[in-house]
Amino acid sequence: xxxxxxxxxxxxxxxxxxxxxxxxxxxxxxxxxxxxxxxxxxxxxxxxxxxxxxxxxxxxxxxxxxxxxxxxxxxxxxxxxxxxxxxxxxxxxxxxxxxxxxxxxxxxxxxxxxxxxxxxx
Amino acid sequence: xxxxxxxxxxxxxxxxxxxxxxxxxxxxxxxxxxxxxxxxxxxxxxxxxxxxxxxxxxxxxxxxxxxxxxxxxxxxxxxxxxxxxxxxxxxxxxxxxxxxxxxxxxxxxx
Numbered sequence: 001x002x003x004x005x006x007x008x009x010x011x012x013x014x015x016x017x018x019x020x021x022x023x024x025x026x027x028x029x030x031x032x033x034x035x036x037x038x039x040x041x042x043x044x045x046x047x048x049x050x051x052x053x054x055x056x057x058x059x060x061x062x063x064x065x066x067x068x069x070x071x072x073x074x075x076x077x078x079x080x081x082x083x084x085x086x087x088x089x090x091x092x093x094x095x096x097x098x099x100x101x102x103x104x105x106x107x108x109x110x111x112x113x114x115x116x117x118x119x120x121x
Numbered sequence: 122x123x124x125x126x127x128x129x130x131x132x133x134x135x136x137x138x139x140x141x142x143x144x145x146x147x148x149x150x151x152x153x154x155x156x157x158x159x160x161x162x163x164x165x166x167x168x169x170x171x172x173x174x175x176x177x178x179x180x181x182x183x184x185x186x187x188x189x190x191x192x193x194x195x196x197x198x199x200x201x202x203x204x205x206x207x208x209x210x211x212x213x214x215x216x217x218x219x220x221x222x223x224x225x226x227x228x229x230x231x
Contacts, residue, residue, distance in 0.1 A: 044124075045161075045167065046124075059219045106155060107172040108157070108167075108212075109169050109178065111167055
């Protein structure tokens, strides 16, 4: 059974940093691209970032480019999102999502339950 | 990198059919056969219901169907059921390792 378990969310002050993690199991992690998708309270889904199977192709939404860094450790079956210079508008539930391909062109066939990031002073 | 355009809400009675549109550009929806649709119930993670524009994952009801014409993709739900009441999101690959979602459509089953 595919499982994606996010962690690392919490309350953080504007301008500070946070690192999210996603532990994957139930599939061959290094065969697939992975994504982060977020959802602000009461709002729609927003794609944040993607990373292909070998970290050779990475993409970011314009809203986070230069502030967020996606990475993966295939030996640990883990996906990460380093979030720096956090803003109020980054407050959201952050989902880890598995791509159905190795390249990262979507779709997202499995999702975690999300980890909540709250940005407030 | 603008979001794909979806109607904010649609509604229908049980047994009826509804269609949700998703309009993008020649840089995303129009360029790739990589449109997917997701269903999200309140408090739950999204669920993939259509991919590749018109393909259904195993286990998804054949009441859900997808299509695409030019820069616009569509999701049709036939034989509406109460359990179909949810938010629906379209999504497209947009090139250069980027993906874009639609703003979401709230489906109400009357």
